[in-house]
Structures are given as C-alpha cells and as structure tokens.
Amino acid sequence: MAVRRPELPRHGHRWRLAQYPAQYHCRESPRLTKRLIPTTSQSGQRMHSVKTVKSFCRICSAYCGIEVDVADEQIVEIRGDKSHPMSKGYTCTKGRQWAHQYHNDNRLLSALSRADRDQAFTPLENEQALDEIADKLATIIERHGPRAVAIFRGNGLSVSSNGNQVAQAWLAGLGSEMDFSTMSIDQPSKIIAVGRHGAWGGGGHGFAGADVCMLIGNNPIISALNMTGGPPGWNPTSLKEEKKRGLKLIVVDPRRTETAEHADLYLPIRPGEDANLLAGMIRLIIDEELYDKEFVDAETEGFAALKAAVDGFTLDVVAARCGLPAEDIAAAGRLFANAGRGSASSGTGPDMARFPHLAEHLILALNTLCGRWNREGDPVTAPSLLAPNIPPPAQTIPPEFLPPMLNPALNTKTSRIRGIKQVFQEMPTPVAAEEILTPGEGQVKALIVIGGNPVMSWPDQEKTLAALAELDLLVCIDIMHTATTGFADYLLPAAHAFERDGLAEFTDRLYDKPFGQYSKPLLQPRGDVQEEWRYLVGLARRLGTEIHLPGGPIDVHNDSLETLDILELMFPDDSVKVPVRELARHEGGKVFEEFANIRVGAPIEGLDAKLQLLPPEVAPELAELLATPTVVEGRYGEDGSYTHLLAVRRVKHVYNSSCHDFPKNPAGNPAYLHPEDLQELGLRSGETAKLQSEHASIQVIVEADSSLRRGIVSMSHCFGSVPGEAENLALSGANASKLIAVDRDFDPLMGMPRMSGFAVKLSAV
Ligand code: SF4
Known part of the structure; x- marks a missing residue:
C-alpha cells in the first residue's frame, strides 16, 4: 500500500535558558533568580518582577513538586520544590528543562x-x-x-x-x-495479572520501612516509575535512605542499571526469562517451606496446583534458562522469603518480553506466598485522598466489586484482527x-x-x-x-x-x-x-x-x-x-x-473470595513455559541464525516519544553492546552497523556498554527521524519499532508483539 508523503512538521529552534534576558540572572551565579526581583529592560523601562509559583511536573506520572519562576508570561527557571512533602526537591533533567516545551516554536497555537x-x-x-x-x-x-x-x-x-x-x-x-x-x-500485563490473581483490599507492603525489595526489569532511578513496593517515582533516590536503614535490594536485569548499582544481590538475567526465574524461586520457597503458611491457608486457593506446576522448575533448569548461577537464584529466593516485609515488582522488562502475563502473575504469586499484603490493623500503604473515607478491608476483593477494567466479565469485546x-x-x-x-x-x-x-x-x-x-x-x-x-x-x-x-x-x-x-x-x-x-x-x-x-x-x-x-x-x-x-x-x-493514621479494617462479613495462586488461564502458560526448550546462547530466532537479543532500555532524558528536542539532551539512540561483543563483531563505538530482526533491518550507531551482559543489544523505543525526512542517525537515533511486526510473535490474548528480548543480529555496513 502506497504511503502518501506527509507534510513535514516544523522543528523549533533549541530554546535555551541562556537565551533568556540577562536581567533575570543573578550576578553571583549563572543560576536564575528565585524570588521577586525588580528588573529593568535594556531600554531602562521597569519590567515585571519574577514571581515564583509552586506546581508539579506532569511530563511523566511521577508528578514531582516544582518551583517555577515566571516573568512577563515567560518561564524563567524550573527547579525541584524542596518543601514538597513527597518529592522533597527531586526532579529529573526533563522536568528542569520543561520550559523548552512551553516556549517551543513547534507549539500548536491555533x-x-x-x-x-x-x-x-x-x-x-x-x-x-x-x-x-x-x-x-x-x-x-x-x-x-x-x-x-x-x-x-x-x-x-x-x-x-x-x-x-x-x-x-x-x-x-x-x-x-x-x-x-x-x-x-x-x-498491560500488570493489569491483566491482577484480574486473574485477585486484588487484596488492604493493599501491598509499601517501600518505606520494607526489609526487602525485588525489582525485575525496572530501573526506577531512570524511569521514575514504580508501583507500590518499589522506590517511589517522585523520589527514587529514597532508595539510598532505605538501604542505609537496612533494606535489602534484589535487582533482576540484563544490564547492571543505575538501580542495580545499589543492589545487595544482582541477577543479570537473559532477557525474556523472568517467568522462569520466578517459577524457580517459587519452587524453592515452597520446597524449603519459607512461605507464609498461615496466610496461604487462610486467604488463597490453588497452592497444591501451583506447587505441582512449578515442580519442573528446578534450580538447574532455571539456571540454564536464565543464564544465571543456581546459587544466586537460591540466594534471591531465600533473601526475599526470609525478610519480614517488602515486595517484588517490575517495570517494562517482563511485560515487553515473552510470557508477560505469566511473569506478572508469578510476581503476584511470590508476594502472596510470602504474605506481603497488609493485614487488619496495619497502616494503609496509600491513604488516597480521592478515595472514600472507609478503611480498606483485609480480604480479597470479590471480582464483581473490582473496577470494570479488572473484571474479565466486563472485557468481552473482540477485535476484528486475529481474535485479539x-x-x-x-x-x-x-x-x-x-x-x-x-x-x-x-x-x-x-x-x-x-x-x-x-x-x-x-x-x-x-x-x-x-x-x-x-x-x-x-x-x-x-x-x-x-x-x-x-x-x-x-x-x-x-x-x-x-x-x-x-x-x-x-x-x-x-x-x-x-x-x-x-x-x-x-x-x-x-x-x-x-x-x-x-x-x-x-x-x-x-x-x-x-x-x-x-x-x-x-x-x-x-x-x-x-x-x-x-x-x-x-x-x-x-x-x-x-x-x-x-x-x-x-x-x-x-x-x-x-487521614495519616488510617488502618486496614476487618474483613467484611459475607464477602468470600480468595487470591488465586494458579488461576485457570495461568496453568497452561506455565506448562507451555516448562515445555519450551532452553534457548541456546547466541542461536536465537526460528532458524537459530540470530546472535543477540534486543533488550529495551529506559533513558532519563526522554519520556517515550516526548522531550526528544530538549536542549541538554544527548543526541541519538545508540545500540549498546558489551565491549567484547563489539570487538567480536569487528565494530567500534560510534560506527554505523546493520541491525536485523526476523522482520526488518535498520541502521544503528553502536556504542560499548560494559554494564550489559554479553549477547545483548540494548536500545530505547520511540526514537528516529520523522518519516519523509532524511534519516539522521546521529541526531534522532534509530527507530527500533521498525524491527517489530505486529502480526508475528505476538501475545494471543491482547496482541502485543514481543518488544523486548527478541532475536537480532548485527553486521558492519
Ligand atoms: S521524574 Fe522528571 S519528568 Fe517525571 S515528573 Fe519528575 S521531573 Fe517530571
């Protein structure tokens, strides 16, 4: 089908704070003024004062508190609001450059x-x-x-x-x-998994005060996103404080990420194997009787079925599949289960790879087995001002009371495409x-x-x-x-x-x-x-x-x-x-x-529901995972001719497809590889190479990154030149989504193609 050539969007010049009138700058420092300071224009006319207003950043959903200096209907400076009770002055580079978006020549104004x-x-x-x-x-x-x-x-x-x-x-x-x-x-699998496993009214253990935190395919120091249980998006540096207090951190990621640098136990897993790791940890926790028997007996269904279903995920099997030492997997299981409070949670890693719903279910099952849900009398993890003033009950919420988005009975419509x-x-x-x-x-x-x-x-x-x-x-x-x-x-x-x-x-x-x-x-x-x-x-x-x-x-x-x-x-x-x-x-x-001391309430009589350790949709997924042969390192794809796996990567300076033109951003979207992988391919950092998937090929600029495990190409999605414009790899980067076909290697439930952990190979151009 022919694609009509679109009209190209206009690209704005790079608006910089340095270009803003010098009257607003402090003499002593390049930093801009904080308070109301009378200024004069170059012609000597008195100008309006700089006014500081408190607000919150809305580039991403961390919603960090900010102070914004405003003068003459212009943004002068944005900085973290140190008095903000949640983010305490934290902002990322995007938030501090947010004015660029407002002043951008590319704004649509009519x-x-x-x-x-x-x-x-x-x-x-x-x-x-x-x-x-x-x-x-x-x-x-x-x-x-x-x-x-x-x-x-x-x-x-x-x-x-x-x-x-x-x-x-x-x-x-x-x-x-x-x-x-x-x-x-x-x-999406996070929501699908809750619909299958069930939701606990009292909520999960929070991050503050936790003994253990396990992060799977999530790098909150960069992404500023984590659901309950991990470091809060608006203050990811609280990780350091909690660690000083005694928190043990387990990080599972193919890359020694900025978050993994703080880990007590780091598992550099092969991409796409999270479900195997979790099944292996669950098997060990059941086998060594490290689970919370009282909670499991009282509040769950399916324990015996789960125990049988994970039996084949021995440490040796899982170690071979994940490319990890068996003793590290066992250590992770014991460290997680023996802690008093704390949760496992994930980011995009497991959800964009294979078996995403299974991986997310096993994360919930791991938390449930270890009883990581708030009981009657526990402080509520998230008091939520926009929710009713009713103590949440210490019980499983029956499906009919779940929000429509979580209730499978209210999600029955079907797409015309592949029955998705x-x-x-x-x-x-x-x-x-x-x-x-x-x-x-x-x-x-x-x-x-x-x-x-x-x-x-x-x-x-x-x-x-x-x-x-x-x-x-x-x-x-x-x-x-x-x-x-x-x-x-x-x-x-x-x-x-x-x-x-x-x-x-x-x-x-x-x-x-x-x-x-x-x-x-x-x-x-x-x-x-x-x-x-x-x-x-x-x-x-x-x-x-x-x-x-x-x-x-x-x-x-x-x-x-x-x-x-x-x-x-x-x-x-x-x-x-x-x-x-x-x-x-x-x-x-x-x-x-x-509302600071809200406690989890007693179960409501007459409501009888249990958390599902092995719901009917999950059992076949677990059996399919077990039956799937162990991948051979360096022989990926249907014909085994693909040498690497592409793992998705979060970068701090952009938020998906937005913020790409912020002035202080580094250019491009390199394809990162371990230095020894680069050497083996005869490539050097900064060179252009051909990156090929089973669907398509693109050109990329390669870059060495020793934080990666070998055999991985690490890239971000949502980069690339505007279609119709000459491709500028060095500036706009390569578009990794061109490597993906929506009609192959897709999830049969909701159609998401594998967007991470898929087979690729590199060659010089
Ligand atoms: S993490 Fe960055 S982009 Fe997100 S809300 Fe905070 S300052 Fe804004």
Missing part, C-alpha cells in the same frame, strides 16, 4: 486544517474546526457505524487530570469501543493499524489522537504509516507538531500544563502520605489553546452525544464549565476524603494529617 493531505495547513477558529470535524464524524458514523471512530490516548494526555476519563466517556457516548492507549504497548480481546476496557493498540487497514464492517475510518504520537510509539512503524494514510479523518489534539501531526486533516491546539489546571490524580493512589496537590494555570493560554476536554465537549454538543462521568453527565451545553466542574464529576465530593475544590486551595499541595 487550529489548523487542510482539505487534502498534499496541501499545507491553514489556520481556522477552533469553533469552525469543531463544526467541520463533527460534520465529518457524523457522515462516517452514518455510513459505517460508531465503531468506525477510534481514539488513541497518548502519554501527552497524562498532563491532563481529566483528559483520559473524558475521552473514554466521550467515545462510549458515541457508541464505539475503539479506545486505544499507550497502556497496551507498555505494561479487549483488555482493561480498551482495544489493544497493537491491532489499531490493522483495524484501520482491514476492509469490512467495523473498519476504523476516523482516528482522534490525543497527546499521542503513533508514528513514533506504535510497534511496526511501516504498518502505522500505511494506516494513518488510509484514514478518512485524522484529528490530532496536541500541544505541538509531532511526527504524527504531519498526517492529520485537523490539528487542535492543546493547553500546556502551565496554561491549565492540574490535579495529581495518578499519584493519589500511590502516595504513602495523605497528600494531594492541585495546580492552577501559571500563565495565560497562548494563542487559541484549550484543554482537551473542551474539544470533546464541543464535539459531543454538535453530535448530540453524552459524556457520562461517575458523578453524572457533563452538561455539554453549558459554556461556563470549568476544569474543576469536570473534576468534581470525576471525583464527586461524597466519594472522596478531600473534595477537589479543597485540594485546589493549597498551592504546592498539602498533607491532610487527619
């Missing part, structure tokens, strides 16, 4: 449209753009039904406290189930391109991309490009031009975080203190930018559809709605500990001490 994709965009009023988009959507729905309309919600929407929920409710109001997001190409199933109430993104390309009833004809960049983030870039070109209507709502906006028919300008309200709603369920934060806009909106929900409300009004939130429907005809009104519908006052409007009164956030 709606743009074009009648034909070969033409240039022309600006138009937002209202006119919505009229035209609504007309086109109505025509598509009339001809093809509501399923022909899909949305893709990207990471950019995480900046919006209400965007995800409003977008999903908007699509549901339209009658379409074609809701795609980044969740299903990242760590709906998961957590979403259609898996790996089938999105084929849902657009495959003719027939239900074919997706219109896509609304909100804060996302499918061209850079969807696996199988070639198929993605063909799909975008095939659409009758592509609308992008974004703060800036991206590789994807070049394919669009309409662009709608979204407000940057500095121009909008923000509620730290994602971290609310993770904070170990009753802390909440709300940020008001720091600056006037530039141009015609608006929050995403306003566009969706405008479309619903025109299409005559509804947007239902937990507190009721949005009044789409009410022009005076504010963000707080929407947030109140998402978090009604009678369902939260602290109303959203109260949170909004405290700049910089507040710890609500009255």
Whole structure:
C-alpha cells in the first residue's frame, strides 16, 4: 500500500535558558533568580518582577513538586520544590528543562486544517474546526457505524487530570469501543495479572520501612516509575535512605542499571526469562517451606496446583534458562522469603518480553506466598485522598466489586484482527493499524489522537504509516507538531500544563502520605489553546452525544464549565476524603494529617473470595513455559541464525516519544553492546552497523556498554527521524519499532508483539 508523503512538521529552534534576558540572572551565579526581583529592560523601562509559583511536573506520572519562576508570561527557571512533602526537591533533567516545551516554536497555537493531505495547513477558529470535524464524524458514523471512530490516548494526555476519563466517556457516548492507549504497548500485563490473581483490599507492603525489595526489569532511578513496593517515582533516590536503614535490594536485569548499582544481590538475567526465574524461586520457597503458611491457608486457593506446576522448575533448569548461577537464584529466593516485609515488582522488562502475563502473575504469586499484603490493623500503604473515607478491608476483593477494567466479565469485546480481546476496557493498540487497514464492517475510518504520537510509539512503524494514510479523518489534539501531526486533516491546539489546571490524580493512589496537590494555570493560554476536554465537549454538543462521568453527565451545553466542574464529576465530593475544590486551595499541595493514621479494617462479613495462586488461564502458560526448550546462547530466532537479543532500555532524558528536542539532551539512540561483543563483531563505538530482526533491518550507531551482559543489544523505543525526512542517525537515533511486526510473535490474548528480548543480529555496513 502506497504511503502518501506527509507534510513535514516544523522543528523549533533549541530554546535555551541562556537565551533568556540577562536581567533575570543573578550576578553571583549563572543560576536564575528565585524570588521577586525588580528588573529593568535594556531600554531602562521597569519590567515585571519574577514571581515564583509552586506546581508539579506532569511530563511523566511521577508528578514531582516544582518551583517555577515566571516573568512577563515567560518561564524563567524550573527547579525541584524542596518543601514538597513527597518529592522533597527531586526532579529529573526533563522536568528542569520543561520550559523548552512551553516556549517551543513547534507549539500548536491555533487550529489548523487542510482539505487534502498534499496541501499545507491553514489556520481556522477552533469553533469552525469543531463544526467541520463533527460534520465529518457524523457522515462516517452514518455510513459505517460508531465503531468506525477510534481514539488513541497518548502519554501527552497524562498532563491532563481529566483528559483520559473524558475521552473514554466521550467515545462510549458515541457508541464505539475503539479506545486505544499507550497502556497496551507498555505494561498491560500488570493489569491483566491482577484480574486473574485477585486484588487484596488492604493493599501491598509499601517501600518505606520494607526489609526487602525485588525489582525485575525496572530501573526506577531512570524511569521514575514504580508501583507500590518499589522506590517511589517522585523520589527514587529514597532508595539510598532505605538501604542505609537496612533494606535489602534484589535487582533482576540484563544490564547492571543505575538501580542495580545499589543492589545487595544482582541477577543479570537473559532477557525474556523472568517467568522462569520466578517459577524457580517459587519452587524453592515452597520446597524449603519459607512461605507464609498461615496466610496461604487462610486467604488463597490453588497452592497444591501451583506447587505441582512449578515442580519442573528446578534450580538447574532455571539456571540454564536464565543464564544465571543456581546459587544466586537460591540466594534471591531465600533473601526475599526470609525478610519480614517488602515486595517484588517490575517495570517494562517482563511485560515487553515473552510470557508477560505469566511473569506478572508469578510476581503476584511470590508476594502472596510470602504474605506481603497488609493485614487488619496495619497502616494503609496509600491513604488516597480521592478515595472514600472507609478503611480498606483485609480480604480479597470479590471480582464483581473490582473496577470494570479488572473484571474479565466486563472485557468481552473482540477485535476484528486475529481474535485479539479487549483488555482493561480498551482495544489493544497493537491491532489499531490493522483495524484501520482491514476492509469490512467495523473498519476504523476516523482516528482522534490525543497527546499521542503513533508514528513514533506504535510497534511496526511501516504498518502505522500505511494506516494513518488510509484514514478518512485524522484529528490530532496536541500541544505541538509531532511526527504524527504531519498526517492529520485537523490539528487542535492543546493547553500546556502551565496554561491549565492540574490535579495529581495518578499519584493519589500511590502516595504513602495523605497528600494531594492541585495546580492552577501559571500563565495565560497562548494563542487559541484549550484543554482537551473542551474539544470533546464541543464535539459531543454538535453530535448530540453524552459524556457520562461517575458523578453524572457533563452538561455539554453549558459554556461556563470549568476544569474543576469536570473534576468534581470525576471525583464527586461524597466519594472522596478531600473534595477537589479543597485540594485546589493549597498551592504546592498539602498533607491532610487527619487521614495519616488510617488502618486496614476487618474483613467484611459475607464477602468470600480468595487470591488465586494458579488461576485457570495461568496453568497452561506455565506448562507451555516448562515445555519450551532452553534457548541456546547466541542461536536465537526460528532458524537459530540470530546472535543477540534486543533488550529495551529506559533513558532519563526522554519520556517515550516526548522531550526528544530538549536542549541538554544527548543526541541519538545508540545500540549498546558489551565491549567484547563489539570487538567480536569487528565494530567500534560510534560506527554505523546493520541491525536485523526476523522482520526488518535498520541502521544503528553502536556504542560499548560494559554494564550489559554479553549477547545483548540494548536500545530505547520511540526514537528516529520523522518519516519523509532524511534519516539522521546521529541526531534522532534509530527507530527500533521498525524491527517489530505486529502480526508475528505476538501475545494471543491482547496482541502485543514481543518488544523486548527478541532475536537480532548485527553486521558492519
Ligand atoms: S521524574 Fe522528571 S519528568 Fe517525571 S515528573 Fe519528575 S521531573 Fe517530571
């Protein structure tokens, strides 16, 4: 299928703080001013003062507290807020460079449209753009039904406290189930595993005060993301403090990561073998009777079946499969099980590799066997101000009371592609391109991309490009031009975080203190930018559809709605500990001490459910894993001719497909290899090589990295040049997703192709 050449996005110049007027700089230091300082312009005119405002960074969902210096509607400096009770001054390089995104020449400041994709965009009023988009959507729905309309919600929407929920409710109001997001190409197995294993009302052991922490394929010092049990994303350096206190850290990763440097026990596993390692540890813990017998007897089902199912995962078998010494695996099992408190958790590593749902289930099973769930009277790990003021019960939550996303009975819709199933109430993104390309009833004809960049983030870039070109209507709502906006028919300008309200709603369920934060806009909106929900409300009004939130429907005809009104519908006052409007009164956030001592409550009588150690879906996966032959080092792929495994890598300076043009970022996306592997291949750091998978080949620049185990190529996803532009490997890096085909080596449940731990080989060019 021919791909129409897109209009290339404009790339902004590299905005630097150093370019900002010198009046704002301290004399003594290159650091910029912190406090209100009267300044004068070069012509001697008095300028506005620099004002410091507290807010929180929303590039990623760690939501670090920040102080922002603002003057003349410009951001002067961003730094960590040392008084922030959660992040305590921590920020990463992205957060400190965030102003670049706001001031970027690439910002979308007005709606743009074009009648034909070969033409240039022309600006138009937002209202006119919505009229035209609504007309086109109505025509598509009339001809093809509501399923022909899909949305893709990207990471950019995480900046919006209400965007995800409003977008999903908007699509549901339209009658379409074609809701795609980044969740299903990242760590979907974590959600699937909880649906199978069950959820414990009292929550898991937290990180603070833990005796042990086991991190599998997760590098929180770089990714700033960890669910309960690992170092908190907003303060990953707390790892050092907890270690000083006595925490024992086990890290499982093919690379001695920045986090692994702190490990008491580091297991440099072969990529894709996490499920084997976990099965082996579970076997040892059962065999040596190190598990929490009282908890297992009282609160679980399937112990005997699990014991039988892991019997074949002896230390010798597992050691050979994982490429690890048997004694290290045994030491990890004993260290984890003998500790009093603490959890195992993971990052993208296991979820992007083979047997992802099994690996995530075994992590939960390991925690359950060791009784790592809070009991009655224990302090609640995450008091959550946006949840009801009811003590969580020390019991398994029956499936019918789980949120719809976790309830398998409420996830029954099926994609037209390969029978892939709906998961957590979403259609898996790996089938999105084929849902657009495959003719027939239900074919997706219109896509609304909100804060996302499918061209850079969807696996199988070639198929993605063909799909975008095939659409009758592509609308992008974004703060800036991206590789994807070049394919669009309409662009709608979204407000940057500095121009909008923000509620730290994602971290609310993770904070170990009753802390909440709300940020008001720091600056006037530039141009015609608006929050995403306003566009969706405008479309619903025109299409005559509804947007239902937990507190009721949005009044789409009410022009005076504010963000707080929407947030109140998402978090009604009678369902939260602290109303959203109260949170909004405290700049910089507040710890609500009255909720500091919430304890896990007694089980609720009449509710009878158990945690499942070997649910029916997991048993065949475990049997399949055991029956899978041990891979032979250096002989990968179907014909054994592939010499290396590609392992995905997180880097601190970008967040998936965003932040790539920040001024202080290093350039490129090298393919890292162990120095001896490079030498064996006759390659040297900085040279260009051909990297080939079973699907495709790309050119990469290789780089030595002695922190890797041998036999690994380590790269990041979401890099690469804009399609249609000349490839600049040194600057933009290579796009590793070109190596992946969505229709081979994919997970049969939700279609995610193997995005890490797949076979590759390298050769000189
Ligand atoms: S970790 Fe970095 S990008 Fe994420 S919220 Fe904190 S400062 Fe922002």
